Amino acid sequence: MIEVQSLNKKYGTTPVLKEINLTLPDQGVTALIGPNGAGKSTLLGVMSRLQAADAGRVMIDGLDVHQTSNAVLSKKMAILRQDNTISLRLKVYDFVAFGRFPYSQGKLTQEDMEHVDRALDYLNLNDLRHRYLDELSGGQRQRACIAMVLCQNTKYLLLDEPLNNLDMKHAVDIMKLIRRAADDLQKQVVVVLHDINFASCYADRIIAMKLGGVVYDHPPELLMTTDIMRDLYGIEMTIHSIQDRPIGFYHL
Amino acid sequence: MISTWYSWPLALGTLLLLMAGSLLVGVADFTWMAGSEHDQQILFISRLPRTLALVLTGMSLAVAGLLMQMLVRNRFVDPGTTGTLESAMLGLLLVALFAPGLSVFSKMLVAATFAMVGSFAFMGLLRTIPLRSPVMVPLVGIMFGGVIGSITLFLAYRYNLMQTLSNWTNGDFSAVLRGRYELLWLGAGLTVLGYMAANRFTLLGMGRSQAINLGLNYRAILTLGLVIVSLMSAVTIVTAGVIPFLGLIVPNVVSMLLGDNLRRSLPWVAWLGATLVLACDILGRLIRYPYEIPIGTVMGVLGSMLFIYLLLKRTQASHE
Amino acid sequence: MNSVRAVVARSLSNPVYRLMMAGVFAALAIVAFLTLNVRASWAFTLPFRGEKVIAIMLVGVAIAFSTVLFQTLTHNRILTPGIMGFDSLYALLQSFMLLLLGRIAFVQLNPQLKWLIEVMVMAGALCGLYYWLFLRQKRDLPVLILVGIVLGLLFRSLNSLIGRMMDPVEFDVLQDLMFANFNRIDGSLLAVAGFLMLLVSAWLWRQRYVLDVLQLGDAIAVNLGLNQRALTLKLIVAIAFLVSISTALVGPVTFFGILVANIAYAVSGSYQHRFVIPMASFLAIIALVGGQAILEYVLKFGSSLSIVVEFIGGVFFLGLVMRQGRR
Numbered sequence: 001m002i003e004v005q006s007l008n009k010k011y012g013t014t015p016v017l018k019e020i021n022l023t024l025p026d027q028g029v030t031a032l033i034g035p036n037g038a039g040k041s042t043l044l045g046v047m048s049r050l051q052a053a054d055a056g057r058v059m060i061d062g063l064d065v066h067q068t069s070n071a072v073l074s075k076k077m078a079i080l081r082q083d084n085t086i087s088l089r090l091k092v093y094d095f096v097a098f099g100r101f102p103y104s105q106g107k108l109t110q111e112d113m114e115h116v117d118r119a120l121d122y123l124n125l126n127d128l129r130h131r132y133l134d135e136l137s138g139g140q141r142q143r144a145c146i147a148m149v150l151c152q153n154t155k156y157l158l159l160d161e162p163l164n165n166l167d168m169k170h171a172v173d174i175m176k177l178i179r180r181a182a183d184d185l186q187k188q189v190v191v192v193l194h195d196i197n198f199a200s201c202y203a204d205r206i207i208a209m210k211l212g213g214v215v216y217d218h219p220p221e222l223l224m225t226t227d228i229m230r231d232l233y234g235i236e237m238t239i240h241s242i243q244d245r246p247i248g249f250y251h252l
Numbered sequence: 253m254i255s256t257w258y259s260w261p262l263a264l265g266t267l268l269l270l271m272a273g274s275l276l277v278g279v280a281d282f283t284w285m286a287g288s289e290h291d292q293q294i295l296f297i298s299r300l301p302r303t304l305a306l307v308l309t310g311m312s313l314a315v316a317g318l319l320m321q322m323l324v325r326n327r328f329v330d331p332g333t334t335g336t337l338e339s340a341m342l343g344l345l346l347v348a349l350f351a352p353g354l355s356v357f358s359k360m361l362v363a364a365t366f367a368m369v370g371s372f373a374f375m376g377l378l379r380t381i382p383l384r385s386p387v388m389v390p391l392v393g394i395m396f397g398g399v400i401g402s403i404t405l406f407l408a409y410r411y412n413l414m415q416t417l418s419n420w421t422n423g424d425f426s427a428v429l430r431g432r433y434e435l436l437w438l439g440a441g442l443t444v445l446g447y448m449a450a451n452r453f454t455l456l457g458m459g460r461s462q463a464i465n466l467g468l469n470y471r472a473i474l475t476l477g478l479v480i481v482s483l484m485s486a487v488t489i490v491t492a493g494v495i496p497f498l499g500l501i502v503p504n505v506v507s508m509l510l511g512d513n514l515r516r517s518l519p520w521v522a523w524l525g526a527t528l529v530l531a532c533d534i535l536g537r538l539i540r541y542p543y544e545i546p547i548g549t550v551m552g553v554l555g556s557m558l559f560i561y562l563l564l565k566r567t568q569a570s571h572e
Numbered sequence: 573m574n575s576v577r578a579v580v581a582r583s584l585s586n587p588v589y590r591l592m593m594a595g596v597f598a599a600l601a602i603v604a605f606l607t608l609n610v611r612a613s614w615a616f617t618l619p620f621r622g623e624k625v626i627a628i629m630l631v632g633v634a635i636a637f638s639t640v641l642f643q644t645l646t647h648n649r650i651l652t653p654g655i656m657g658f659d660s661l662y663a664l665l666q667s668f669m670l671l672l673l674g675r676i677a678f679v680q681l682n683p684q685l686k687w688l689i690e691v692m693v694m695a696g697a698l699c700g701l702y703y704w705l706f707l708r709q710k711r712d713l714p715v716l717i718l719v720g721i722v723l724g725l726l727f728r729s730l731n732s733l734i735g736r737m738m739d740p741v742e743f744d745v746l747q748d749l750m751f752a753n754f755n756r757i758d759g760s761l762l763a764v765a766g767f768l769m770l771l772v773s774a775w776l777w778r779q780r781y782v783l784d785v786l787q788l789g790d791a792i793a794v795n796l797g798l799n800q801r802a803l804t805l806k807l808i809v810a811i812a813f814l815v816s817i818s819t820a821l822v823g824p825v826t827f828f829g830i831l832v833a834n835i836a837y838a839v840s841g842s843y844q845h846r847f848v849i850p851m852a853s854f855l856a857i858i859a860l861v862g863g864q865a866i867l868e869y870v871l872k873f874g875s876s877l878s879i880v881v882e883f884i885g886g887v888f889f890l891g892l893v894m895r896q897g898r899r
């Protein structure tokens with residue numbers, strides 16, 4: 001369970017996180033949505049100990065993330081940030097294998113290799129395993145990053161806009177993968193999404209942020225309404241039920 | 253192609269061959285098999301120490317460059333473009349001014365401390381500017397080093413220590429004798445240490461978020477890296493002097509061929525550093541035989557040309 | 573009272589008055605240099621110091637000119653001939669010609685004629701370098717700066733290599749390579765250098781408005797009807813002359829130009845070359861002549877001026893580069 005307790009954070013005088021309180025269960029897919037600058041990435045950053053908050057704390061399975069050793073946390077929670085510019089010349093396999101670092105400190109065991117192979121399989125990267133990262137397309141690199149955090153085999157996965165740079169097919173594949181990870185492997189995946197319909201189709205719960213605060217926290221059926229969307233994004237959206245899923249239409 | 257079974261024997265063979273060549277070249281008459289007392293003296297007092305010093309220096313500087321590139325996350329740096337060497341020299345010069353009686357080892361420690369402080373200051377400086385271009389990093393570093401260097405230069409000029417200063421800045425192995433190079437073995441030890449932590453340094457090179465995500469004690473490894481780099485820089489300066497561009501060129505070449513997984517590439521960086529230095533030194537001794545051209549000068553020419561090539565090649569893709 | 577203040581304010585914002593003030597300070601620096609702490613008789617001191625001050629002024633003005641011209645040519649305010657290693661290139665060419673022609677032939681040559689040949693070779697080399705770096709390799713500014721700095725290192729290393737090849741025993745690495753020396757001015761070149769300087773200045777004065785157009789960018793310059801290619805070529809030749817003058821007299825100076833040029837942009841109160849170039853020259857004279865007067869005659873630090881100047885210039889350059897990164 002992840003408990004976020006009255007988080008506050010300011011950049012200078014501008015508040016970026018305002019009194020955030022959340023409880024995330026052990027399993028499920030939680031989508032984090034909201035307009036640009038709402039504080040989604042910052043929230044994820046603080047939850048994953050990469051950034052410090054001014055006040056409040058984040059507990060993960062009873063451990064305060066800012067007090068607990070990195071080595072312990074890296075086996076419980078994995079984070080993928082938005083800007084994954086890896087300038088190193090690493091082969092895909094080696095890069096993904098670094099996801100096993102928390103367990104083996106770099107000396108790969110048989111079990112580690114199985115994890116790596118599985119992750120490469122999951123993300124369709126088998127043909128690229130011996131290519132260097134800098135020879136890949138943006139989407140391929142993104143998949144390699146996801147494969148790496150998957151290798152970490154943690155109960156909690158925090159993904160900041162993982163669909164960046166991906167074409168439709170790969171975007172759908174990643175979302176399916178996230179769903180499967182939650183259902184089959186009993187993980188809790190927190191994912192920042194910009195495409196509201198992806199959130200609606202794949203998440204159990206959608207948390208909407210605006211100006212540093214959590215403004216809505218509902219399952220998709222309750223969140224996807226014309227009124228809420230207008231409040232959040234300032235656009236008129238009609239909500240249609242397609243294959244029992246609420247889909248927002250706002251493109252015209 | 254490099255990972256085939258015979259690559260390491262081949263590499264070691266080349267290194268040994270060059271070491272043998274390095275032992276044979278020299279002004280004093282010397283033959284392998286004569287075995288006279290005179291020959292043995294030349295071998296053990298002058299030739300062997302020199303050859304070993306070259307290998308150790310080449311290895312240390314190349315590995316120091318590689319680690320620096322991981323710490324700063326930039327391809328175009330080595331201790332010479334981050335203010336590290338210049339800081340070490342300032343420390344050494346202050347020792348020469350205020351405590352000239354210190355032992356070589358203590359001098360080295362003072363230099364290493366200064367190198368640490370200088371490198372930290374440089375990294376702090378980097379944090380104050382958003383870096384739009386990777387080239388800004390070495391640029392700021394060179395200037396930062398230049399400013400520290402001109403303070404050193406001024407002091408050296410005022411107190412008539414110019415000759416001493418030039419010994420540090422321009423690598424010259426002609427004065428290496430038994431008893432004057434042994435400190436360099438520390439460089440070998442540090443290389444092994446770097447190899448043992450190779451995975452951690454690779455992680456460091458992926459950036460802070462990634463490193464922390466994977467459970468690395470980011471600060472501790474960063475500090476360890478800086479300690480290793482600073483010690484290596486200090487050790488080379490107090491013994492034979494700096495060889496310019498070595499730490500920049502070697503890791504770049506190895507990275508292009510083998511990538512940046514340090515567990516795999518670090519031994520090759522060490523090897524190429526040693527091999528290149530040996531080759532350049534032999535070259536410097538043969539060009540104008542029986543006089544010799546210091547290796548710092550030879551590498552200054554070769555290294556700067558290679559650096560410009562790398563610079564133009566590696567910035568090409570993103571700007572055209 | 574108010575009207576006085578208004579007049580003062582108006583004069584201060586007028587580039588002509590600003591220039592005049594800088595001129596007064598420059599004259600004061602020269603007077604200080606000639607008269608501070610004189611021990612020997614005036615009859616000896618004045619000609620002795622006079623020759624020196626003329627040489628230092630020539631160097632300062634040449635550096636100021638070449639820097640402003642180069643920055644106008646390359647449309648930025650960070651690159652300078654010194655930073656791009658041109659000074660070191662000239663020093664390298666000198667050694668190279670010595671190597672090529674052999675020592676005896678070289679010494680027998682008339683020094684002025686020898687120097688003119690060097691300047692010509694320098695102009696040719698600069699054209700090649702400029703073509704390669706700025707027209708073939710179109711790069712971002714930071715890349716160009718770094719390439720320039722490393723080129724400077726390459727030229728210095730090559731120079732020291734050639735030096736050692738020619739004279740392995742007594743090659744004096746230290747003095748020649750580490751810094752310029754304002755106390756070892758080559759008097760035999762003063763007349764010819766001064767003459768060349770006059771020629772370049774006269775040509776520049778005629779081009780002063782054209783240069784204002786050129787600094788707007790190549791496209792605009794062409795659009796406004798300039799023969800931009802020919803002008804570029806002429807400017808490179810002029811820069812070659814100027815770099816040769818300063819380097820032949822004192823040796824390579826890396827960061828001085830950037831200092832005076834940028835201060836001149838800031839204080840001249842105008843973007844026009846007819847104000848900026850003289851302002852930069854006055855500032856150079858104030859800094860070099862004044863600095864040398866203080867260091868040599870007051871503090872008795874002898875020939876450390878170039879170290880001090882390079883230090884200040886280096887810090888200034890670091891600041892500029894960092895601001896460039898921030899923008």
